[in-house]
Every structure is written in structure tokens, then in C-alpha cells.
Amino acid sequence: MANKIWFFDRLPVDLLYDIFDYFLAHDILLSFSNVSDRVDGVLRTYSFYRFDFKSISKDNFDLICRHIKPDQVISLVLSDASATPGQSELFLSRISIKQFTRLQSLTLYCIENETLELILLDLNKLDQLRSFHINSVTTKSPLRIYDYSPLINQVTPLLSKTLSQVLPKLHRLNIGQKFIATRTPLLVNLRSLALAQSTINELQMILIQTPHLRSLDVCLEGDTSNIELLDTPSQLKWLILTINGNYFLTNRY
Structure with missing residues (x-):
């Protein structure tokens, strides 16, 4: 040995x-x-650490927070779901999100409202951020039922404002929220987009504003009778559509 x-x-x-x-x-x-x-x-000099707190023990959580500096981290996953309730508040009581100066990817699972607002307020300060994923699914436990969708609706104005600031530099976006395409500039860097809600008209606007988009996963709502008129650009290689519970996949590779 x-x-x-x-x-x-x-x-x-x-x-x-x-x-x-x-x-x-x-x-x-x-x-x-x-x-x-x-x-x-x-x-101590390695600067490509990836934090994944979606399912982690308290001992390992404390170990990471004690030994690794935020400017050494490139990927962060935070969760307030049933396995890790209150985690984001505890984490942000120790480290501010804006201290992650080299962060490239941020994923948020079921984050509680107050800490979500704190994160969104500082999101535009993360100059290296290229991937943003926010998930608001409903989760259940024997003691409590967590429905985080209303929380997302409560912070919609702040979320929309934040996205308008960070979208131009993002390569990947996954969001359980309407995408306000008419309020965003041409998104030349965006390569992958996943949306929980969109109409046909909104989707067409998104495709116009994302000239280099290669992967799109979207759940369509409202009238989809004119879907055959949807003009999908040639550079779009991976298209997943969910329409009235039905799943459609197109792969152009």
C-alpha cells in the first residue's frame, strides 16, 4: 500500500x-x-469542482463547505426537495451565490421562495454562467406534500428580468416556466433549450430568436391544430415535443 x-x-x-x-x-x-x-x-489548487447537493448526507455537505472555496467550483446543484429540505437556505447562509465567480452551470431543484429570490438577484453577476436549469416539480413525502409550481409563479417578474440579463451568454437553458421570447434579444449562443410550457406562436418566436439552437424539448399548450405550419430550422438536430400527453421525438443526426 x-x-x-x-x-x-x-x-x-x-x-x-x-x-x-x-x-x-x-x-x-x-x-x-x-x-x-x-x-x-x-x-487546494484544483478549480473544477462540481457540487451536487440533490441527494447528499449532512456530513458530506459540511465537508464540502469547509474545504472548498467557491471560486474553485464550476458546477452547482442545489435542492430543497424532500430528501434535502431547507438545504439552499443553509448553503446561502455560508456562501453567497455571487462568490462562485467561475461557475459555469447552475441547477436548482424545488428551491424555496426566499432563497430562490436571493439567487436570482445575483445570477447576472456570474459572468461565466453558461447553463441554467430550474426545476419546480411537485414532490411528496409521508409527512408533507411539496408543490413548488406556485413559488415559481410568485417570482415570475424577477425570473423574467433575470433571464433577460443572463440569456445572451447561456448555451443551455432548462426551465419549468414560460419563455418570454418577445422580450429577449437574438440569442446567438443558445444551443439547448427545454421548456415546460409554450404555445405554437411562442415556439415559432423562440426559433426565430435562437439561430444556432440544436436541441429543443418543449411541452406545447393551447391550440396545436396548426403545428404542421411550424417552421423548424435546419440546424435543429434534436426536437422533443409533448402535446396533450403525447410524446414526439425527431432526431436529424
């Missing part, structure tokens, strides 16, 4: 970074901390 540890300790820093890329933050800390002083030093 000593020889194996010695060998790992001698690996080049870039190779250690490549190994860490395959693990989430808590797995890295649990697997590689205290191997040697040199490896501990590499852990």
Missing part, C-alpha cells in the same frame, strides 16, 4: 486534475484527502 500511495503522489499535477474531473467534489475529498501533503496541495 505504501508503494501505491508513493506512486500516486508522484503523478504530474495535470494528470491528477484529469483524474479529479471524473468525480464529484465530496468523492474527491473522501477519496484523495490526506494521501500526502503534495496531493492535499493539489486539491
